[in-house]
Amino acid sequence: AQSVAQPEDQVNVAEGNPLTVKCTYSVSGNPYLFWYVQYPNRGLQFLLKYITGDNLVKGSYGFEAEFNKSQTSFHLKKPSALVSDSALYFCAVRDWDSSASKIIFGSGTRLSIRP
């Protein structure tokens, strides 16, 4: 069965510092991985994905993620955090055990950027 784990419930970073939000995965097929962000009282927004190709993928709002096959990780990163990055972040993986295009979400990590 496919799954993703987000080991940190909360990450606190000072504005201007680099940030990392961790995600590890377990898949039986090819790892199709995603990051989503949810701002307060809003729906989920797609940030970026890894399907194949370069291990470093770039996404919206200056975010990037590094796919590491040996460590089965897909950490979200940003070189310089903004207060406006404060939100709930979800890592997700495509469910290959399902005939439908299901995505399985991690438990979420709340990112808090202090001024």
Next chain:
Amino acid sequence: SAVISQKPSRDICQRGTSLTIQCQVDSQVTMMFWYRQQPGQSLTLIATANQGSEATYESGFVIDKFPISRPNLTFSTLTVSNMSPEDSSIYLCSVEGSGVYEQYFGPGTRLTVT
């Protein structure tokens, strides 16, 4: 990316009643998905809805409680039936983008059952 709207955005309902949530997409899509999310928590998939066929429900969710309609390729409804306070949650619809693997989400419907 698809633009998705949901109605209502929020509602407060009495226990024992039913609420139907609408999801409209600005383009034709094969599959639509309905999720439930407790505020600040992860998403749980309720069911997958294909146009012209019965919805496929996940473990723990049944059609009598969450009937779904999918009359065409741009629209779906989810009904939360015989509601109890435990049904208080955010309900989100989503679609898979055309030719891509990510899903796009509507703004959600915040339901409170009293």
